[in-house]
Amino acid sequence: MSLNENWYQTAIEKYEINEISYKELLSKEQTRIGRGAFGIIYKTKCESIGNVAIKEVSTTLEDDETCINNFINELKIHSRIEHERIIQFYGISQNIDDGMYYVVLEYANQGNLREFLIKKKNCNFEWKERLQLAVQIAEGLLYLHDYLNIAHRDLVIILVKS
Numbered sequence: 001m002s003l004n005e006n007w008y009q010t011a012i013e014k015y016e017i018n019e020i021s022y023k024e025l026l027s028k029e030q031t032r033i034g035r036g037a038f039g040i041i042y043k044t045k046c047e048s049i050g051n052v053a054i055k056e057v058s059t060t061l062e063d064d065e066t067c068i069n070n071f072i073n074e075l076k077i078h079s080r081i082e083h084e085r086i087i088q089f090y091g092i093s094q095n096i097d098d099g100m101y102y103v104v105l106e107y108a109n110q111g112n113l114r115e116f117l118i119k120k121k122n123c124n125f126e127w128k129e130r131l132q133l134a135v136q137i138a139e140g141l142l143y144l145h146d147y148l149n150i151a152h153r154d155l156v157i158i159l160v161k162s
């Protein structure tokens with residue numbers, strides 16, 4: 001099977017990327033939270049996980065083999081990562097009814113760093129908290145660099161408050 005024929009099946013069968021049944025992603029509860037390079041990002045609920053973020057994967061991906069290879073490679077790398085400072089990758093999913101594909105990720109309940117800093121502008125943003133954030137970001141990067149030998153060239157900081 002060539003990658004172009006069906007990247008989704010290739011990712012699952014050849015590269016052992018986890019598949020999450022779309023039935024698990026309760027579509028009624030989907031709310032839009034952002035826009036990424038490949039499409040819209042929603043918050044939804046997954047029956048077996050709880051709150052998750054799902055990223056649409058544009059179907060134009062099908063037309064470009066380099067793009068598909070890069071994308072699958074990113075999925076493979078992400079599926080090896082398990083660290084409290086890095087958003088967890090859970091798998092990929094397909095809505096057969098409308099032909100949409102999704103990447104399923106841990107939901108970051110505090111949004112991205114830019115929005116967080118804008119909110120904080122008018123409130124107290126203690127140096128202690130700033131330092132904590134910086135250290136946590138560095139911990140995530142250290143894990144990628146030192147343990148997995150990955151240089152992250154497109155860092156997006158999103159925040160999870162537990």
Ligand SMILES: Nc1ncnc2c1ncn2[C@@H]1O[C@H](COP(=O)(O)OP(=O)(O)OP(=O)(O)O)[C@@H](O)[C@H]1O
Nearest residue numbers: 034035036037038041053105106107108112154156
């Ligand atoms: N897991 C998540 N939890 C909560 N919000 C998220 C999550 N992922 C993305 N977002 C929101 O969507 C915005 C865009 O996401 P992001 O930059 O990751 O998309 P992208 O361009 O597809 O990223 P990349 O191609 O680098 O993986 C973020 O700034 C954030 O507000």
